[in-house]
Amino acid sequence: xxxxxxxxxxxxxxxxxxxxxxxxxxxxxxxxxxxxxxxxxxxxxxxxxxxxxxxxxxxxxxxxxxxxxxxxxxxxxxxxxxxxxxxxxxxxxxxxxxxxxxxxxxxxxxxxxxx
Amino acid sequence: xxxxxxxxxxxxxxxxxxxxxxxxxxxxxxxxxxxxxxxxxxxxxxxxxxxxxxxxxxxxxxxxxxxxxxxxxxxxxxxxxxxxxxxxxxxxxxxxxxxxxxxxxxxxxxxx
Numbered sequence: 666x667x668x669x670x671x672x673x674x675x676x677x678x679x680x681x682x683x684x685x686x687x688x689x690x691x692x693x694x695x696x697x698x699x700x701x702x703x704x705x706x707x708x709x710x711x712x713x714x715x716x717x718x719x720x721x722x723x724x725x726x727x728x729x730x731x732x733x734x735x736x737x738x739x740x741x742x743x744x745x746x747x748x749x750x751x752x753x754x755x756x757x758x759x760x761x762x763x764x765x766x767x768x769x770x771x772x773x774x775x776x777x778x779x780x
Numbered sequence: 781x782x783x784x785x786x787x788x789x790x791x792x793x794x795x796x797x798x799x800x801x802x803x804x805x806x807x808x809x810x811x812x813x814x815x816x817x818x819x820x821x822x823x824x825x826x827x828x829x830x831x832x833x834x835x836x837x838x839x840x841x842x843x844x845x846x847x848x849x850x851x852x853x854x855x856x857x858x859x860x861x862x863x864x865x866x867x868x869x870x871x872x873x874x875x876x877x878x879x880x881x882x883x884x885x886x887x888x889x890x891x892x
Contacts, residue, residue, distance in 0.1 A: 713878035721878040765811040771824040
């Protein structure tokens with residue numbers, strides 16, 4: 666069964682460093698998402714992406730964050746200058762469309778630790 | 781702004797019990813309500829999706845109901861098994877087609 670994959674599974678970085686989290690969505694999906702979950706807190710929406718542009722973003726998704734689909738398979742989340750509070754599990758998700766019947770399929774996540 | 785709440789936060793039951801997990805949401809203008817399972821350190825697995833026009837959905841031992849007017853959804857798990865131990869999250873698709881708003885989850889432990 667097709668699945669969303671994410672790399673790396675774990676990343677440790679120093680505060681102020683740039684990190685790129687990678688995702689390979691399911692191949693025929695058109696809509697892509699990033700969510701994050703700070704330890705012990707709710708899963709929070711960050712951004713949605715369709716047709717090579719951002720569809721919607723949350724207040725969390727400030728100028729330090731960017732997303733890109735550099736080729737036909739990868740979808741990346743870049744954090745330019747990481748902060749301690751960026752430590753979280755980051756989930757990528759994808760779906761074929763945005764109708765009311767569409768389920769978002771989630772990847773296993775990347776655990777980011779900022780020291 | 782949509783707020784999703786889940787109670788209880790944690791639940792421990794003996795194997796074989798039937799149980800109900802609760803989810804409430806503040807804005808009834810939802811497109812759908814989804815239930816996910818999250819195993820420790822893992823991603824989210826979709827369990828059931830109920831469209832706003834539907835009242836319930838079933839998959840195996842799982843049954844989810846939706847009452848938009850009262851802002852509630854329940855997940856019923858029949859004949860619970862130790863393998864059901866996980867965190868169960870509900871999420872509403874509302875405000876825009878793009879984003880899911882999640883509850884904090886119910887952490888379920890089923891002991892033999």
